Amino acid sequence: MIPRYSRPEMVAIWSPETRFRIWFEIEAHACDALAKIGVIPKEAAKTIWDKGGSATFDVARIDEIERETKHDVIAFLTHLAEFVGPDSRFIHQGMTSSDVLDTCLAVQLKRASDLLIADLDALLAALKKRAYEHKDTVTVGRSHGIHAEPTTFGVKLAYAYAEFSRARERLVAAQAEVATCQISGAVGTFANVDPRVEAHVAEKLGLTAEPVSTQVIPRDRHAMFFATLGVIASSVERLATEIRHLQRSEVLEAEEYFSPGQKGSSAMPHKRNPVLTENLTGLARMVRSYAMPAMENVALWHERDISHSSVERMIGPDATVTLDFALARLTGVIEKLLVYPDNMQANMDRYRGLIHSQRVLLALTQAGVSREDAYRLVQRNAMKTWEQGKDFQEELLADEEVTAALSPDEIRSRFDLGYHTKHVDKIFERVFG
Secondary structure, rough: HHHHHOOOOHHHHOOOHHHHHHHHHHHHHHHHHHHOOOOOOOHHHHHHHHHHHHOOOHHHHHHOOOHHEEEEEEHHHHHHHHHHHHHHHOOOOOOOOHHHHHHHHHHHHHHHHHHHHHHHHHHHHHHHHHHOOOOOOEEEEOOOOOOEEEHHHHHHHHHHHHHHHHHHHHHHHHHHHHHHOOOHHHHHHHOOOHHHHHHHHHHHHEEEEEOOOOOOOOOOHHHHHHHHHHHHHHHHHHHHHHHHHHOOOOOOEOOOOOOOOOOOOOOOOOOOHHHHHHHHHHHHHHHHOOOHHHOOOOOOOOOOOOOHHHHHHHHHHHHHHHHHHHHHHHHHHHOOOOOOOOHHHHHHOOOOHHHHHHHHHHHHOOOOOOOOHHHHHHHHHHHHHHHHHOOOOHHHHHHHHHHOOOOOHHHHHHOOHHHHHHHHHHHHHHHOO
């Protein structure tokens, strides 16, 4: 997590101040529950809220204590006791460090997910707006990087919209799966802390109680969460890569906005490089890389170990902060994307009708020509366009074997762009409802 690729609201979720505030709330809510069932005095629970709730936790002081104790939760509890006084003896009754750490992580991931879902909503809105703007902007579709058949630029953006809609659904599900609370004590048996405490804390923090913990929340939940972030990052890269290809000089069908005063190269003043989408490609690689250690965290020793802890201290902030930045950047790219319909038309015309080859092939088969012969006839005329720059339609009209099966009007009718876009409204109806 570095400032260059960070946004303040997401960074704040992972700050020490936020973490310690959540730790306090976990402990204080647990004390409320303990007081309610008669384990600790109600006055003590009130004192803990009054004195701890108004406290400003000193990160440097907690770090100082931890240097001696070599234990972060104990360092925090020691510092909290400095505010609360004698009633602090009732804090952390029957709980383990994992009760605090795992529940806190669940809160942080839930809050981070809320921001990421909002990011996706903003991206979806931008994609929808631009898709409708270019619903009928005809462009060539490509397979293997080679001209295939016509589509529209709006359809390109519509499939991105559909993909990120699925991403949103997955993230909502992953958020629900990872947002679990654990207050179950040593090895998860509730021997020293009543299950009602866990239920109370979960309710107060907007979490669900973990059905069965082993002193830690099972890490398959976290693996699925970070895997979901990785899939979203892959979708970011897919769209970014499309834009990068479309911005190439010899294509130039779409382009990142180039602001006044922006410089593309330190050496070549003419350059307008796709730096934002290239950056997004790199950031996507980083977010995906966090999924693998999350999966390796699933296999812990017996009821618990802490091999997962150092991993999550890194990937929790890094994955969410980086994806948050990437989604916001991609939204900006789409909102300001420069689209060049004239270049799209020129590129389609460059290969002089080849994009209609399938329609001619099908017309020949429907006229009684075998598929093998039809393919041969169409391909030999297409190769003249590839190799000699001939006009595909004119070559077909001059081919006696072709005209023996199809009239000139039947050939010409197969070169209508509108044929390829006749179902665009249906596609939009499916995507946008």
